Amino acid sequence: MTANLELSQKFDFAKSLVCSAVAFLRAQMDQPFEVTEKTDFTDLVTDMDQKVQDFLMSEILAVYPEDHFLAEEGDYKQAIGSGKVWVIDPIDGTANFVAQKQDFAIVVAYYEDGIGKFGLIYDVMAEQFYYGGGDFDVFCNDEQLVPYKDKPFSQFLLAINPGMYHSNHGGVAHLAERVLGVRTYGSAALSSAKVLTGQLLGYISHISPWDYAASKIMGERLGYATVTIEGKQPNFRDREFIMIVPKVRLAEIQDILEG
Numbered sequence: 001m002t003a004n005l006e007l008s009q010k011f012d013f014a015k016s017l018v019c020s021a022v023a024f025l026r027a028q029m030d031q032p033f034e035v036t037e038k039t040d041f042t043d044l045v046t047d048m049d050q051k052v053q054d055f056l057m058s059e060i061l062a063v064y065p066e067d068h069f070l071a072e073e074g075d076y077k078q079a080i081g082s083g084k085v086w087v088i089d090p091i092d093g094t095a096n097f098v099a100q101k102q103d104f105a106i107v108v109a110y111y112e113d114g115i116g117k118f119g120l121i122y123d124v125m126a127e128q129f130y131y132g133g134g135d136f137d138v139f140c141n142d143e144q145l146v147p148y149k150d151k152p153f154s155q156f157l158l159a160i161n162p163g164m165y166h167s168n169h170g171g172v173a174h175l176a177e178r179v180l181g182v183r184t185y186g187s188a189a190l191s192s193a194k195v196l197t198g199q200l201l202g203y204i205s206h207i208s209p210w211d212y213a214a215s216k217i218m219g220e221r222l223g224y225a226t227v228t229i230e231g232k233q234p235n236f237r238d239r240e241f242i243m244i245v246p247k248v249r250l251a252e253i254q255d256i257l258e259g
């Protein structure tokens with residue numbers, strides 16, 4: 001299926017917008033920035049998160065003044081189900097950004113009446129730009145990503161949230177026993193991007209809508225399901241236990257999680 005012209009133009013706008021946001025962040029990130037704790041000392045936000053979000057939102061509103069936002073910072077919490085909604089995580093992997101200045105992403109997704117139209121994830125320092133989904137092919141930079149290719153679990157790595165792995169929440173340790181190894185990258189979007197490129201079997205974590213909105217759209221085009229660990233659709237409202245895994249292995253993965 002091909003996308004209509006209006007949507008294609010919006011997708012082109014979004015690609016160019018995310019590239020501009022990356023340039024905006026890179027130009028400022030070596031200046032001192034303010035770091036604030038949200039819920040505890042491991043849950044950080046910086047003034048750069050807010051500035052990148054403000055930049056993205058003001059550029060979108062300048063062209064699409066009627067559109068709405070579900071964005072991590074502040075009170076922009078439009079329900080995904082109705083209208084034109086941009087979902088924004090201005091910096092995903094803020095702890096990596098603060099501690100390493102590596103392995104963080106700018107993440108944008110676009111939904112119309114609850115249907116994902118396209119997603120974008122930009123790995124800022126590695127300069128890897130993942131984009132597409134809906135009616136658009138999925139790319140990493142100039143390379144088109146291919147759909148999931150099946151192979152035994154034993155040949156795959158798997159990314160799991162460390163807290164969930166430690167407590168075997170939802171039975172994730174049972175799945176971990178079946179794979180080549182477990183990895184943790186500190187960015188939901190970049191972990192999911194590694195799933196989309198076939199580098200990981202899946203990613204399981206306790207995350208919010210802006211963490212999974214973009215990869216969910218791209219993943220659907222490539223044969224991946226983004227569901228709760230009980231196999232339900234995410235609610236796009238609360239932080240939930242979410243996995244992105246190959247659709248053809250979903251039932252088997254759920255059986256293993258249930259022990």
Ligand code: IPD
Binds near residue numbers: 044091161186189208
């Ligand atoms: C966090 C990262 C982290 C995940 C957390 C997220 P943030 O996002 O994606 O990897 O484990 O659940 O909140 O706060 O850096 O945007």
Ligand code: CA
Binds near residue numbers: 089210
């Ligand atoms: Ca995030």
Ligand code: CA
Binds near residue numbers: 049072089090092
């Ligand atoms: Ca964030």
